[in-house]
Amino acid sequence: MPSGFPPFWEGMDRPKVWYQLADEVLQKGSTVLLLGAPDTGKTTLCHFLVEEALKRGLRTAYIDADVGQSVIGPPTTLGMALLEGPQEELSGLEADRLYFIGATSPARHLLPVVVGLRKLLDEAWCRGAEFAIVDTTGLVAGEVGLALKFYKVEALRPKHLIALEGGSEVEHILRPLWGREDLKVHVLLPSPKVVRRDQRRRQDYRLERFRFYFRGASLKEVNLQERALISPASPLRQGGDDLRGRLIGLIDGDGFAVGLGIIEDLHGERASIWTPLEELQGVRFLQVGSLVFSRGQGCL
Numbered sequence: 185m186p187s188g189f190p191p192f193w194e195g196m197d198r199p200k201v202w203y204q205l206a207d208e209v210l211q212k213g214s215t216v217l218l219l220g221a222p223d224t225g226k227t228t229l230c231h232f233l234v235e236e237a238l239k240r241g242l243r244t245a246y247i248d249a250d251v252g253q254s255v256i257g258p259p260t261t262l263g264m265a266l267l268e269g270p271q272e273e274l275s276g277l278e279a280d281r282l283y284f285i286g287a288t289s290p291a292r293h294l295l296p297v298v299v300g301l302r303k304l305l306d307e308a309w310c311r312g313a314e315f316a317i318v319d320t321t322g323l324v325a326g327e328v329g330l331a332l333k334f335y336k337v338e339a340l341r342p343k344h345l346i347a348l349e350g351g352s353e354v355e356h357i358l359r360p361l362w363g364r365e366d367l368k369v370h371v372l373l374p375s376p377k378v379v380r381r382d383q384r385r386r387q388d389y390r391l392e393r394f395r396f397y398f399r400g401a402s403l404k405e406v407n408l409q410e411r412a413l414i415s416p417a418s419p420l421r422q423g424g425d426d427l428r429g430r431l432i433g434l435i436d437g438d439g440f441a442v443g444l445g446i447i448e449d450l451h452g453e454r455a456s457i458w459t460p461l462e463e464l465q466g467v468r469f470l471q472v473g474s475l476v477f478s479r480g481q482g483c484l
């Protein structure tokens with residue numbers, strides 16, 4: 185995707201404290217969780233640490249928990265890429281595993297996000313990762329931010345939590361974590377070079393990522409007796425919802441997403457869906473997401 189980022193770090197701020205942080209957190213077997221409000225430089229710092237880990241020869245699992253401004257895989261999914269050796273580009277990486285959330289914000293999907301991240305992390309260790317880093321969304325405010333981040337720490341049990349904050353945006357999350365024996369908290373100031381993105385730019389980025397993902401998509405017919413339509417997070421209504429235009433996750437037998445689709449039509453036991461997947465062999469379930477694409481968008 186976004187390519188040609190001429191030498192990635194050109195003009196970027198990499199303060200000395202980042203190198204000291206890298207020396208401390210880049211250990212075999214450890215998980216690092218990044219935390220911070222929107223536009224605090226989480227993803228940039230994450231990329232720095234991934235690069236440093238790879239330079240040190242660590243087989244690194246880069247897990248992207250940002251379902252809106254996703255870097256690995258399409259929006260609405262959590263993505264995990266297992267990396268080895270130097271990488272030219274860390275944005276738009278191909279995912280080794282995807283977990284379907286079905287929405288571009290985690291706010292109403294806390295349980296799937298926390299469970300999905302744990303599954304991706306387990307998968308990373310099973311596949312031989314030596315180090316794992318998890319980048320997160322900027323949802324830190326209020327009770328929802330606290331619940332989401334607190335339970336991410338509970339589920340992922342990171343050795344290091346790196347919080348980027350300019351004021352006291354994440355204090356309510358850090359307070360119940362200070363003093364934890366299994367966790368070291370590092371608080372850093374955001375770089376003065378961070379560039380803010382407004383809602384419009386965020387939406388444009390998401391749409392661009394969806395368009396990229398669905399490029400070349402074609403209509404496929406699915407027999408719903410062979411592949412069940414599921415909606416575990418919000419049961420479908422008895423009378424039947426109008427699911428046309430709805431985003432769906434194409435889920436395999438392990439509960440991971442093989443890819444995404446958009447429902448074009450549902451008639452009886454048959455669904456026609458847009459998907460870039462050439463064949464649906466490994467797909468066992470069609471999981472209904474909450475995002476709806478308008479009819480006018482065709483397949484985007």
Ligand SMILES: Nc1ncnc2c1ncn2[C@@H]1O[C@H](COP(=O)(O)OP(=O)(O)OP(=O)(O)O)[C@@H](O)[C@H]1O
Nearest residue numbers: 196197222223224225226227228322375377378379
């Ligand atoms: N250390 C830095 N030096 C130069 N530019 C930076 C630095 N950190 C961040 N930026 C710039 O600021 C912008 C936002 O940074 P980044 O995407 O890392 O923030 P984020 O906290 O991950 O944002 P989001 O909340 O959307 O996930 C990007 O354009 C990035 O290039």
Ligand SMILES: [Mg+2]
Nearest residue numbers: 226227250253
């Ligand atoms: Mg980010």
